[in-house]
Amino acid sequence: xxxxxLRERKKQRTRCALIxxxxxxxxxxxxxxxxxxxxxxxxxxxxxxFFRYFTSKEEVALSLVDEQLGVLMGLLAxxxxxxxxxxxxxxxxxxxxxxxxxxxxxxxxxxxxxxQELLATSPALAAxxxxxxxxxxxxxxxxxxxxxxxxxxxxxxxxxxxxxxICAVQTAVNSWRGTxxxxxxxxxxxxxxxxxTEGINYPSVLTx
Amino acid sequence: xxxxxLRERKKQRTRCALIxxxxxxxxxxxxxxxxxxxxxxxxxxxxxxFFRYFTSKEEVALSLVDEQLGVLMGLLAxxxxxxxxxxxxxxxxxxxxxxxxxxxxxxxxxxxxxxQELLATSPALAAxxxxxxxxxxxxxxxxxxxxxxxxxxxxxxxxxxxxxxICAVQTAVNSWRGTxxxxxxxxxxxxxxxxxTEGINYPSVLTx
DNA sequence: GCCAAACTGTCATTAGCTGACAAGTGGCGT
DNA sequence: ACGCCACTTGTCAGCTAATGACAGTTTGGC
Numbered sequence: 001x002x003x004x005x006l007r008e009r010k011k012q013r014t015r016c017a018l019i020x021x022x023x024x025x026x027x028x029x030x031x032x033x034x035x036x037x038x039x040x041x042x043x044x045x046x047x048x049x050f051f052r053y054f055t056s057k058e059e060v061a062l063s064l065v066d067e068q069l070g071v072l073m074g075l076l077a078x079x080x081x082x083x084x085x086x087x088x089x090x091x092x093x094x095x096x097x098x099x100x101x102x103x104x105x106x107x108x109x110x111x112x113x114x115x116q117e118l119l120a121t122s123p124a125l126a127a128x129x130x131x132x133x134x135x136x137x138x139x140x141x142x143x144x145x146x147x148x149x150x151x152x153x154x155x156x157x158x159x160x161x162x163x164x165x166i167c168a169v170q171t172a173v174n175s176w177r178g179t180x181x182x183x184x185x186x187x188x189x190x191x192x193x194x195x196x197t198e199g200i201n202y203p204s205v206l207t208x
Numbered sequence: 209x210x211x212x213x214l215r216e217r218k219k220q221r222t223r224c225a226l227i228x229x230x231x232x233x234x235x236x237x238x239x240x241x242x243x244x245x246x247x248x249x250x251x252x253x254x255x256x257x258f259f260r261y262f263t264s265k266e267e268v269a270l271s272l273v274d275e276q277l278g279v280l281m282g283l284l285a286x287x288x289x290x291x292x293x294x295x296x297x298x299x300x301x302x303x304x305x306x307x308x309x310x311x312x313x314x315x316x317x318x319x320x321x322x323x324q325e326l327l328a329t330s331p332a333l334a335a336x337x338x339x340x341x342x343x344x345x346x347x348x349x350x351x352x353x354x355x356x357x358x359x360x361x362x363x364x365x366x367x368x369x370x371x372x373x374i375c376a377v378q379t380a381v382n383s384w385r386g387t388x389x390x391x392x393x394x395x396x397x398x399x400x401x402x403x404x405t406e407g408i409n410y411p412s413v414l415t416x
Numbered sequence: 417g418c419c420a421a422a423c424t425g426t427c428a429t430t431a432g433c434t435g436a437c438a439a440g441t442g443g444c445g446t
Numbered sequence: 447a448c449g450c451c452a453c454t455t456g457t458c459a460g461c462t463a464a465t466g467a468c469a470g471t472t473t474g475g476c
Contacts, residue, residue, distance in 0.1 A: 131335030167371040
C-alpha cells in the first residue's frame with residue numbers, strides 16, 4: 001500500500017512493535033503484572049514514548065477490539081439494504097470474527113487468541129473493552145438508525161438493536177470461556193445471534 | 209434493625225460518611241477531578257482508611273449500582289414462578305428503579321440522581337459499572353437458569369436473557385441522557401423492556 | 417545545506433493503590 | 447476493674463500509571 005514517508009513507516013513500525021511486545025508480555029505474565037516500562041524496554045523506547053502511541057495500558061490490549069468494531073461497521077454498511085437489521089448485523093459480526101480467526105483483513109489470529117484469553121482472565125480489561133464498545137455504540141446505532149429509517153437520537157430502537165448485538169457477542173465470549181477455549185468463537189457468535197433471532201420469531205425460545 | 213456492637217455501628221457510619229462526601233464532591237467537581245485525599249479529608253480519616261472500605265475510587269461511586277443489582281435479584285426471586293422470564297425481569301427492574309427514584313427500600317433518591325449524572329458524563333465510570341454488572345451477571349443468569357429450568361453453565365440462553373435485560377437498562381440510561389435529565393428513568397426502563405417484549409412477539413418492531 | 421516540523425528522551429510531578437508496622441479502641445472473660 | 451485479644455486506624459514507604467515541560471535529534475521540503 002502506502003510507502004509515504006520514512007517517518008510515517010517508522011512510526012507504524014514502533015506502533016506494531018509496541019503492540020507485539022505488549023501482547024507477548026501479557027500472554028506470559030498476565031495483564032496486571034506487566035508494566036509499561038517492560039513493554040517500552042522490550043521495544044527500546046522510553047516509557048514516555050509509549051504514551052505518545054497509546055493513552056493507557058488498556059488501549060494497547062484493546063486496539064484490536066476497536067479495529068474489530070471499525071471493520072464491523074464497514075461490513076454492515078455494505079450489506080444489502082433490504083436485509084432485516086438483525087440479520088445484517090448477524091452476518092457482519094460473524095464475518096468479522098471469522099476474519100480474526102483466519103487472519104484475514106489484516107487481522108492477526110494469534111493476537112486475537114491472546115485477547116480472548118486476556119478478556120476472560122482480566123475483568124478490569126473486560127470493563128475497558130466495554131468503554132471502547134460504548135464509544136462505538138453511538139456510531140453503530142446511527143448506522144442502524146439509517147437502515148431502519150428512523151432517527152437514532154429520538155428513537156431508542158437503534159440503540160437497543162446495537163446493544164443487543166453486542167450482547168450476543170458477549171454471550172459468545174462467555175460461552176467460549178465455558179469450553180476452556182477449544183471452540184470456534186465465530187460459531188458461538190453465530191449461535192448467539194441465532195438464538196436472538198429465533199427468540200424474536202418464536203418467543204418460546206427465550207421467554208419461558 | 210441491628211444495633212449489634214459499637215464498633216460495627218462506627219464502621220457503618222464512616223462508610224456512609226465516605227459515600228456521602230464522595231457523592232457531594234463528585235457532584236460539585238466531577239468524578240475525575242475529585243481525589244481520594246479530598247474524600248478522606250472531608251470525613252476526617254486517612255486516605256489509607258478509604259481503601260479499607262473501598263478498593264477503588266470507582267467502587268464508591270458504584271456501590272449503589274451493586275446494591276441495585278442485589279435488590280433486583282431479590283425481587284426477581286420473589287416473582288411468581290409461572291411468569292415468563294422476561295416479564296419477571298421487566299417488572300423487577302422497573303420496581304428497583306422506582307424504589308431508587310422514590311427513596312424506598314433504603315435507597316437514597318439524591319444519590320441516585322447524582323449517579324445518573326455521573327454515568328452520563330464519565331465514560332470511565334460507565335465502563336466500570338459494566339464491570340460491576342458483569343460480576344453480577346453470572347449470578348443473575350444462574351437465577352434465570354433456574355427459572356427457565358435449564359443449566360446456566362451449558363445453556364447460553366440464561367446468560368443471553370440476563371444481558372439483554374441489562375441492555376434494556378443501558379438503553380434507558382442512554383435515552384435519559386438524550387432528554388437532558390428531565391424524564392423519569394423508571395418509565396424509560398419500562399419502555400425499553402416493552403420494546404424488547406414487543407420485538408419478540410411482533411418481530412417487525414425490531415427487525416426491519 | 418538549512419529551517420521548520422515532527423519525534424523522542426529526560427526530568428519532575430500528581431494520583432491511585434498496596435504492604436508493613438505501630439498505636440489506639442472496643443469486646444469479653446476473669 | 448483489670449487485662450488480654452482482636453479489630454480498626456494512622457503513618458510511612460514505595461510502586462505503577464499518567465501527564466506536562468523542556469531540550470535534543472531526526473526527517474522532509476526548499
